[in-house]
Amino acid sequence: MTVEPSASELVDDFNAAIAALTAPGAPFGWTVRDVNGASVRVYDNAIENMRAVWLMSAPHGDKDYLVYGDERYSYTEAHARVRALAHHLRTEHGAGPGTRVAVSMRNYPEWVLSHWAATSVGAAVVGMNSWWTRPEMEFALDDSDPVALIIDGERLERLGPARDGVPLIVTRHDGELPATARAWDMVADPATAPGALPEADIDPDDDALIFYTSGTTGTPKGAQLTHRAVVHNLLNMVFLTACGDAARARRMARSGDGDDRPAPEAPPVIAMLPVPLFHVTGCNCVLHTVTIAGGCLVMMYRWDAAEALRLIEREGVTVFTGVPSMSREMLQHPDWENADTSSLRSMGGGGAAIPTDLVRRIDDGLSQGRPGVGYGLTETAGVATAISNEFYVANPSSVGPLVPCMEARVVDEEGARLDPGQRGELLLRGPNVMKGYLNRPDATAEAIVDGWFRTGDIAEIDADGWIYIKDRIKDVVIRGGENVHCSEVENAIYELDEVSEVAVFGLPDERLGEEVAAAVVLVPGAELDEAALAEHLEGRLARFKHPRRVWFLDEPLPRNANGKFLKRELRDRLEAERTRSDR
Template sequence: MHYAELKQAREELTGPGGVFEITEIEVRGHPIRTYRHAPPSVREVWLSTVQFADRPYLVYGDETISYADAHAQVNAVAAWLADQGIVAGDRVAIAMRNYPEWMLIYWACTSCGIAVVGMNAWWTPDEMAYALNDAQPKALFTDQERLERLRQCEGVAADLKLVGVRLSGPAPGVTAWDDVVAAGGAMPDVVVDPDADACIFYTSGTTGHPKGAQLTHRGCVGNLFNLMYAAASSALAVERATGVAPPETPPIPAVLITTPLFHVTANNCGAYATTAAGGKLVLMYRWDPGEALKLIERERVTSMSGVPVMARELINHPDFASTDTSSLLALSGGGAQVPPDLVLKIEDKVATARPSTGYGMTETCGIITSIAGDFFVDRPDSAGPAMPNFEARCVDDDGNTVGVGEVGELWVRGACVIKGYINRPEATAESITDGWLHTGDVARMDEDGFIYIVDRKKDMILRGGENVYCAEVEAAVYRHPAVAECCAFGVADERLGEEVGVAVVLKPGETLTEAELREHCGVIMARHKVPRYIWFMDEALPRNASGKFLRRELRDRLSPATVPA
């Protein structure tokens, strides 16, 4: 394999005078690695795309929005925000499906130094109310379904400005999107601080409430450069090793976005890289592998990124063989580890596409590592090497770095690490030490710097790319009056990676069915957090000496086959 060439390519690209030259600066009192030639803010990234005016940008159903149209609408939204007195340092929330307007609002806000609050479209009214009260946005852009949920929220600021997107009709107190766009206007001339918040993306919290991660402009731009660097270093290494040069004029990217834009996988990775290259974003109403195949053929999609199960469902679909997928150059997975068998299946079944993945998290504005093509096929159990604007190390429980090949919690430090969690100084201090982010993932690193994710240190279930924390599930279950004790854990699932399971002990004399408990949880939590597997136990749950549930013991002892009929 081409590991010597890869090392040489990495050093050449990131060294003095390199396109991706790395320098060290001080941010928030800590030394961090960053790209010398990166633009200072997201504003410059968006404004640079005006050169692609005639190209198609956003495709949704039978709608196509060009870059010229997109810039006109982004400018109109930015002007409307200024007219409302919403300025740099303020926040604006987005709660909707993956409609084209999501991206237009995002670019308008970030280009003005206004932080986007990405609201999970699956949240219940209570969860929506929590985030709105936590983030305190000045305005909310919302679609019909989320607007109806908002009407059920209690305690939300009465002066919150509302803009309705794709509503079924006029709504009292809501400004129509068409009216905002029709007013036109110019992009305000502002200078955006690189270390200001670009967006607030919520990640599930271990205490039952999600935490609002502060992704900075420096971090978001750094992630874009990581994506470009990953492709460039891999291509250069392969060219040096094989003598085969990539095409002088690579195809303009057309990327199928399959995961929610309120996550870094779709937004910071898929949308950023495609937009910066003047490519086309193809959006879906909801994930459907048959529809995805039709879009790949119709729109000549070059890359599809989503949680690994989506690539599996795509290549296993009965229409796969009869669909023209010859435009596909990459099938990538994020949000969950790609099973090694899937890496090899992509390589074998898709003639033109190579497998790829990026391991990362909300707290790093996107990817920490990346691996693709020949390297991924050679090491299908690896997440790849860390990107050059990260320092990475595996540590023991005392924070001491472990040796090569030894297992420890992965810590990273660099430009893409979040500023912290809004209104949560204790959670910030617990997660970040001297600039080092504790990822919560247990990993090992080999002699080439390739990282292998072994397990998760946190009590977290990763269901189809969505983080579900055990404490949050347990908090909801405990709210049922019949429950004495419960313990949640992940149950292996071929399709989603993991499903939510919970072992429950009822109070003496109480009765409860699986259906009743799921209905109870569904009122409190988003649907994807509701337990699929429920075991009603006849004895107390196992605990250790300090009284904590032995979660792993329960997970190992119970299986879907033991769920009572």
């Protein structure tokens, strides 16, 4: 009879694997170096930059790289298109280190190819949120000042006249092109591709990506992610797989379950991409990992659980990384029982905490796979902690230990470091922390103090170094993996003359994790309803930021002694009243 290991034994196995893999001379050994004024752990075997990462994938040749609907791109074709586009960006737009190329489109193959072309010549990719409205798009273009904008037809129409201010490369557009535009198929034609990429001298601390986070004052902030940061996140992803394998081997050896037979061959990396490429989860944690593994990326036009199940079966998907609501929707879908999901080896993701009940449901629902979770932020270029398989199932309330190159501490309101088990704000330091917010020195100085990034999350670190996220300091709603800063929504609502007070907050939602809600107090004698409020917000804010539940209250909103709204008290009271009324 096999005795199942305890949670503490599994933690010991995992921590021992970390120590072995990060020892001096080991594959993930590290050295402390100065990076952007901070002393951080840098992998000794780090790849130089993202151009080098892309070139490492060339030998995969005719293997499928990108699948989108009925379209398939091999590594050979992808490399040819990237070379053609890279030369166009360099010769026609002067793209190179210190410049930026913006990308605004759905999760199309062109997004992926644009990313590799731009980063391979040293330009930073500005990943524009495809849900943005015209004002949000205009702001990002003004803020990032790209030498070119690669855009799909849908967003080209949305952008309107502002598109005349930047050179365009347009894809998937049936109409007439603007005078400043070139067609994608003309500039990324594999038949005309030179035999090599343009030369580029890329420093590890040059910007590789700029991803925007929701702004607290109505304008988003562009997080500058360097080649060093993005490469270290990629190596962290590779490390996590190696660490899981090593920990499992150690556990089997300790329990006597192992034998001398060689380990079974690892399944191919065939990853579904249900999350946007303009976020670090989709780009840095899925796309980059698939590419370095020579795997296949299965892309979706939009999220749909039934379509996801169909693609998992058709393509033999082995890795599913999304927000928790996506895993729950698939498990609850009527097609789940009949769909062949036996290829799945991993299911989970990040963007929001995974409820412990969902961890168990994933583990029970997969015949060959196990659940996994990663914790990180845009500002950390991806994962800061991660855990999967039996190690996660045994500790479902934890987001795991830190990746090797990252350091963490928990501090109180005065900045004093707290002991293990005490709750406070989580600070992170490492080479994958952003360089700063583009054009926002004050915001950067507030977010990064003495090299430590303030996450705005309340956490505990236990005696084994495992991290537990408990709450948030920042006034943010995480809706289906999208960060919605409450003040941004409040500012938009305050534009209405009828509004005296407004408080925006999150409500629990089984599908999305959280949903946006608002409590509104009107000026005496004014009239406003939900329909008028929605009409006002249309065009001002992307729809995922719109409140889905609105209360119009007659009394002033509760405040503390400093005059700040007591949102948690307000939310709990309104939710309790709604629950009573639903009975």
